[in-house]
Amino acid sequence: MKTIVILGQTATGKSELAFRLAKTLNGEIISADSIQIYKYFDVGSAKPSKTCLKEIKHHLIDIKEPDEDYSAQEFSIQAKQIIQEIKSIGKIPMLCGGTLFYIDALLNSLDLIPQVDSKIKNFFDSVGNENVINLYKWLKIIDPKWAQKINKNDKQRTIRALSVFLQTGSSLTNFFNTKKKENFFENCMIFSLQISDNVLEKRIIHRTTNMLDGLIEETLNIIKMGFAQTKPMQSIGYRQALLYINGKITKEEMTDSIIKETKLYAKRQKTYFSSKFKDKSIKVDYKNAFETIMEYLYQSHLP
Structure with missing residues (x-):
């Protein structure tokens, strides 16, 4: 079935x-x-x-x-x-x-x-409240392919990708590919x-x-x-x-x-x-x- x-x-x-x-x-x-x-x-x-x-x-x-x-x-x-x-x-x-x-x-x-450590998530949440555009600029450098998939104002997905990178040392795109x-x-x-x-x-x-x-x-x-x-x-x-x-x-x-x-x-x-x-x-x-x-x-x- x-x-x-x-x-x-x-x-x-x-x-x-x-x-x-x-x-x-x-x-x-x-x-x-x-x-x-x-x-x-x-x-x-x-x-x-x-x-x-x-x-x-x-x-x-x-x-x-x-x-x-x-x-x-x-x-x-x-x-x-x-x-x-x-x-x-x-x-x-x-x-x-x-x-x-x-x-x-x-x-x-x-x-x-892997799940992201709560301290990392809380850090990006607090920073994201101030300026998600700046976080998106960092994402374009760290993971340009993923950045292309999302809206520059998409706080949640921007933070998700940055958090995974900080937690694992690998981009979300690379994680999917490997x-x-x-x-x-x-x-x-x-x-x-x-x-x-x-x-x-x-x-x-x-x-x-x-x-x-x-x-x-x-x-x-x-x-x-x-x-x-x-x-x-x-x-x-x-x-x-x-x-x-x-x-x-x-x-x-x-x-x-x-x-x-x-x-x-x-x-x-x-x-x-x-x-x-x-x-x-x-x-x-x-x-x-x-x-x-x-x-x-x-x-x-x-x-």
Whole structure:
């Protein structure tokens, strides 16, 4: 029994596809999304509806408060445990999501990287509060390849890479390239959703405009709960909504910024998926992905 992995750029319908497959094949879904793990962040993360969550068991959704930390390493450890648990009850595990660091962690066994001493982490946390840009400049010197993968304002991932270097004397990139990897691919059937850039852009625009009012209302509620300065609030959508609510940008500027950043994120996803899964995934058109995957599984006598 293999794990079914659904990969695709944002706004390609991964969650809906995974739900249909899980319902048909008696499966359970493991979310690989760095915002869906947080409670209250529903609209901007395109979290599955409460109806879907009740009908099909989803894992690693709503498992953290907004002010709690969660790393790709934790995801890798928990995802592997959950996959085994799902298999043990005779169901099919389905991994679905587009967070590159989470998927990288699982495929490259990030959980095998040594834990960082708390003193090192606390040091970088205190320095990072003052100026994350300066830390990012150090990261570009120590580990330029890893620096290219993350946003210069991504405090958590910048600190993570610097901490690993100080702890081990080796860059995170070098760790991935030299350590023994688990052969995750052999235990998976990986399907990659294909979509043209033009169609994807239209879907991103449509999704953004449809969620706008709900996103603003949700962001206001999160602020009232005291979570305005949390990590998930810096993600695409919530960051712009916060600026709008604080009167720093107009609603039109908010919309344009979300669309622009989502398109850039989708481009990074496409590059990543192409480099990682070029010869290891089965490409399927997003429009008829369910039928194509079911036919493939039927011919393969199911995973």
